Amino acid sequence: MDFDNDIYRLYQELLKKHGNPKEYWPQWCANRKTEKLREIIAIGAILVQRSSWNNADISLRNLKSRGLLSLSAISRLKSSDELVNLIRPSGFYQTKPKRLTGFAGFVVKQSGGINKLLAEDLSITREKLLSLYGIGEETADVILLYALDKPSFVIDEYTRRLVKTLKLTNDLSYSHLKSLFENSLPKDVKIYQNYHALIIIEQRGKNASIMRKV
DNA sequence: ACCCAGGTGGCCC
DNA sequence: GGGCCACATGGG
Numbered sequence: 001m002d003f004d005n006d007i008y009r010l011y012q013e014l015l016k017k018h019g020n021p022k023e024y025w026p027q028w029c030a031n032r033k034t035e036k037l038r039e040i041i042a043i044g045a046i047l048v049q050r051s052s053w054n055n056a057d058i059s060l061r062n063l064k065s066r067g068l069l070s071l072s073a074i075s076r077l078k079s080s081d082e083l084v085n086l087i088r089p090s091g092f093y094q095t096k097p098k099r100l101t102g103f104a105g106f107v108v109k110q111s112g113g114i115n116k117l118l119a120e121d122l123s124i125t126r127e128k129l130l131s132l133y134g135i136g137e138e139t140a141d142v143i144l145l146y147a148l149d150k151p152s153f154v155i156d157e158y159t160r161r162l163v164k165t166l167k168l169t170n171d172l173s174y175s176h177l178k179s180l181f182e183n184s185l186p187k188d189v190k191i192y193q194n195y196h197a198l199i200i201i202e203q204r205g206k207n208a209s210i211m212r213k214v
Numbered sequence: 215a216c217c218c219a220g221g222t223g224g225c226c227c
Numbered sequence: 228g229g230g231c232c233a234c235a236t237g238g239g
Contacts, residue, residue: 045220052219055237091235095222136222156220173229200220 006168007184011191014198021197028146029193038114039071041147042107045139046099051090058089071114074104099134106132114147122150137174145196151189153181154196158203 022029028041040060048056063069063086068077077083080097087096106128107114117125122144129140137155144152155177163169169180185191 048219049221050219050234051221051236052238055219058237089236091219091237092221093235095234099222134222138221142220154220158220196220204220 003184003186005184006166007181010166010168011185011195011198014202015194018198018201021194021201029197033147033149035113035115036070038147039107040069042103042114042143043069043071043074043100045142045147046096046103046134047087047090049096049134049139050092055090059087062086062089071104071107074100075108077101095134099132102133103135117148122152125150126152137178141178145189145192149189151182151187151192153178153185153192155181156196156200158199159196161203162199 027037030037033041043063044056044060047059060069063083066082066086068074068083068086074083080101083097083100084093087093087100090096107117111117111120125148126140126144129135129143130137135143141152141154144150145154155174159177159181160172163177164172169176171177181192181195185195
């Protein structure tokens with residue numbers, strides 16, 4: 001199958017224009033991920049919600065400085081109070097700590113660790129993630145795609161903007177766009193990861209900030 | 215002094 | 228199903 005459609009052609013154009021986005025996404029595109037790195041990516045996905053990478057990065061560093069940059073450490077906290085000041089730089093400090101502790105409890109206590117989720121069916125994990133407080137479709141898909149390396153395409157405002165500009169479809173709902181991209185592409189984790197990164201690079205320009213080495 | 219940044223849940227209809 | 232709103236910070 002040669003995937004003769006606009007979505008796939010756009011991917012090839014973006015790849016030609018910007019090159020492999022690996023350099024912009026050093027951690028998320030790592031070939032071999034440790035359990036620790038998968039956790040950091042997932043924690044970052046929650047912290048960056050409606051925030052900037054710069055601010056999420058400050059919070060990640062704060063967590064690291066207190067030995068809290070791991071889901072087991074976070075799940076051991078008696079309350080989310082300690083997290084409030086640490087993640088303040090990435091905003092929504094009343095809600096994001098609850099989201100983090102809820103997610104950490106789900107992974108560590110309910111699932112038996114993030115590596116256990118690697119073996120689980122994508123749609124099952126996705127439903128579980130969506131049931132958690134503060135994990136919506138985009139964050140669930142970011143965790144699936146970049147932390148767990150599952151082929152779940154991520155839709156965000158950049159994707160919507162690009163689709164709208166190019167008039168690829170009129171329905172900009174999450175579910176429709178997700179289906180559109182997934183049905184138009186080979187079911188390939190690397191392509192999904194690269195495509196989403198390329199959309200951000202295309203929309204934001206080459207000065208895109210990245211999550212630095214934590 | 216604005217405006218934006220890789221959202222989400224709670225409402226309401 | 229969709230529309231509107233609060234939530235909070237750092238950088239331009």
